Amino acid sequence: MHPETIQQILLVRRPKGMPVEEDFKFDQAPMPKPVLNEVLLKTLYVSVDPYMRGRMSDRKSYVPPFQLDEVIKGGVISEVIASQTPEFSEGDLVIGNLGWRTYQTAHEDELRKIDEKLAPITTHLGVLGMPGLTAYFGLLDIGQPKVNETVVVSGAAGAVGSVVGQIAKIKGARAVGIAGTQEKLDFLKNDLGFDEAINYKDGDFYEQLKQTCPNGVDVYYDNVGGEVSDAVLRMINHGARIPLCGQISLYNLEKPDIGPRVQSQLLINSALMKGFIVSDYAKEFQEAEQILAKWVQDGKIKYRETIVEGFDNIIQAFLGLFEGDNIGKYLVKIADQSK
Structure with missing residues (x-):
């Protein structure tokens, strides 16, 4: 059984200088339902990244700014728990630029399937991502x-x-x-x-x-x-x-x-x-990912991840980036894969 409501994090105020917790809001919403060509996703891992700070300011950059009172988006690894598209099946692991939500729907075009055999799945937000x-x-x-x-x-x-x-x-x-x-x-x-x-x-x-x-x-x-x-x-x-x-x-x-x-x-x-x-370099991503994966498998590239657990800790993890809290990729684990 899935919950009737989901948790999500909104940007409610543009940060001045270093962001503070009051710039964000934890919110609840009804569990969404996928329509044609969509899937319902359970969030497993959320990536926090320095570039996201720029998107919190209302100024020109290489990506549009986050909108106020809307859910923040970033790199997310999810599990498909219901599908309305032949592209993805229940149990598939996918990655995409998705919301800071515990569950969400996404169009098939927003997602890429993760190859679990290449390396541990978290690497797709880090060394292979x-x-x-x-x-x-x-x-x-x-x-x-x-x-x-x-x-x-x-x-x-x-x-x-x-x-x-x-x-x-x-x-x-x-x-x-x-x-x-x-x-x-x-x-x-x-x-x-x-x-x-x-x-x-x-x-x-x-x-x-x-x-x-x-x-x-x-x-x-x-x-x-x-x-x-x-x-x-x-x-x-x-x-x-x-x-x-x-x-x-x-x-x-x-x-x-x-x-x-x-x-x-x-x-x-x-x-x-x-x-x-x-x-x-988007057209060359697939080839580069294969080369990086081979270097990881051969031990030529080693990696470390800093992983904190719990949806409630996403904001603290993001703020910790600017304090140098992490070694290697900084991730927040939200849930385990379904067995």
Whole structure:
């Protein structure tokens, strides 16, 4: 028996600076029923991601902002519990950009079936999902690391950065990771095989950067922006490539960030800085997912997940992203698969 009502989370106020719990509302709604070409889904795992903060502000971005008093959407793994389409059967596991709801209906076009044999299902929100694909395309298409080059990754212990450094190693480059706690530095060096890992909170961060990158920086995979990126950009080599993936240090600022201008560094070093969105590469997702899965199966890419349990903990998990609470992909487990 399924419940008569579902739980859901609405955005009720646009955050000013760091989001707070009062910006969100836990709500109840009647259990929906699927119509033709739809399925009824039970939510198993919800992904919390830094990009969602941008969608909470009413400003132009690469995706439209969330609407007030509507359910927040993000990456969700669900189980099909009733189907009105031949595309999906009861018991199928699917992934899609879905609502923060315990149950919901979705059109068949919004969903992709998960291959449970590739790897544990949670990886489809992490190393084999949007974060892993972001790392893959940003590094290999824009960064193009070569043997013995130095690749620096900020936000290196997160879902994207941890994969970037390992792909750099697969390609024969040196990987230098930047993170914010000793636990994360140990994870990067001891578990993932980064050559060096440095703490951006250390007073001598820039000196450490110079020591760990004696030959300069050939590729800088930028996940954080701000002062960390200012320091790395002072060290780029001629012909450096800078994939611009995220700017998490700036997402909660209430005023525009004023920092060093990067144009002169790019100019004198004939360097390339290019922003990108993973959906730019949608036609190549399937092939990339297979390559990433093979690397995971062969032990060339390792991953860690930070999983908290309970629908009631989604907001806390999202806010924790900006405090650096997670190592690897941050997920919220909502329910178990039906047996």
